[in-house]
Amino acid sequence: MAHSELSPKARAILDAASELFYSQGIHAVGVDTIAAHAGVTKKTLYERFGSKAELAASYLSARDAQWRDFLEARLTAAEPDPEAQLRAVFQASASWSAERGQRGCAMINAHAEISDPEHPAYAVLIHQKLWMRDVFASIAEAAQVPEAEQLARGIFIAHEGALATSGMGVVFEAFDAAQEIAITALRAGRSAESAET
Numbered sequence: 147m148a149h150s151e152l153s154p155k156a157r158a159i160l161d162a163a164s165e166l167f168y169s170q171g172i173h174a175v176g177v178d179t180i181a182a183h184a185g186v187t188k189k190t191l192y193e194r195f196g197s198k199a200e201l202a203a204s205y206l207s208a209r210d211a212q213w214r215d216f217l218e219a220r221l222t223a224a225e226p227d228p229e230a231q232l233r234a235v236f237q238a239s240a241s242w243s244a245e246r247g248q249r250g251c252a253m254i255n256a257h258a259e260i261s262d263p264e265h266p267a268y269a270v271l272i273h274q275k276l277w278m279r280d281v282f283a284s285i286a287e288a289a290q291v292p293e294a295e296q297l298a299r300g301i302f303i304a305h306e307g308a309l310a311t312s313g314m315g316v317v318f319e320a321f322d323a324a325q326e327i328a329i330t331a332l333r334a335g336r337s338a339e340s341a342e343t
Contacts, residue, residue, distance in 0.1 A: 156194040158184040164205045168252055172202050172259050172267075202256070203266040209252050210274045216242055217281070228289035229332060232301070235281060236325035239305065243312050243321070250313020254306075278302065291335030301328040 152160060162184035166175040177198050181188045195201040217238045224234035249255065253271040260267050282301045286294040308324035311317035 153194070155184075155186050155190055159186060159191050159194055159201070160204055160208060163201050164208060167202060167205050168209075168249060168255075172205075172256060177201075199266050202260070203270050206252065206256055206267050206270040206274070210270065210277075213242065213274075214277070221281075226288075228285050229329060231285045231288070232282075232328050232332060233325060235285075236305065236308070236321050236328065239308065240312075240319075240321035243309070247309075247313065251306075251309040254310060254313070275306075278305070286332070286335070289332060289336060291332070293335070297331055297335050300331055304328055304331075 163180045166180055166183060177188055177191055181191045195204060220234045220238040221231060224230045253274050256267060256271050262268060279302045283298040286298040291297055304324040304327045308320040312320040317323065
């Protein structure tokens with residue numbers, strides 16, 4: 147069910163869970179705390195979401211949907227040139243992190259707590275990362291560079307490194323640094339393509 151289709155009580159539960167899971171961690175927050183924060187009973191929480199594991203999956207799904215909308219709006223607004231598209235991704239990530247990601251990437255954080263492939267949240271966080279990898283693959287393919295898949299993989303890794311180090315506060319302007327790595331790699335790929343033609 148989309149977040150916009152939730153009942154008021156279910157929305158309150160998901161909003162409370164999203165705030166608490168992100169700020170404190172999924173394992174650290176109990177359903178009693180979430181229910182109290184949402185102003186509902188624990189029974190209502192279970193009626194709406196079934197289990198804490200399903201609520202965690204809903205939290206990650208909602209955050210992923212919000213991020214995709216956020217990024218896609220910026221990609222649409224940017225020039226279609228692959229370099230402009232790359233810049234749009236890294237700038238979107240920097241803006242999102244400043245506004246909503248001071249504790250780092252929610253998916254990376256969740257994966258540190260959830261490693262069981264049977265957990266309902268596991269597929270959500272893995273699919274989110276695969277989607278991001280595909281965003282970079284599309285940009286690399288549009289650039290028509292040799293070894294587009296390898297280029298996309300390297301850019302994806304640079305982006306994930308920026309997410310992790312920015313969230314930890316150990317690299318100043320991590321997204322700017324990662325963007326320059328990505329742009330340099332893209333330009334090198336385009337130069338190689340030009341040399342071959």
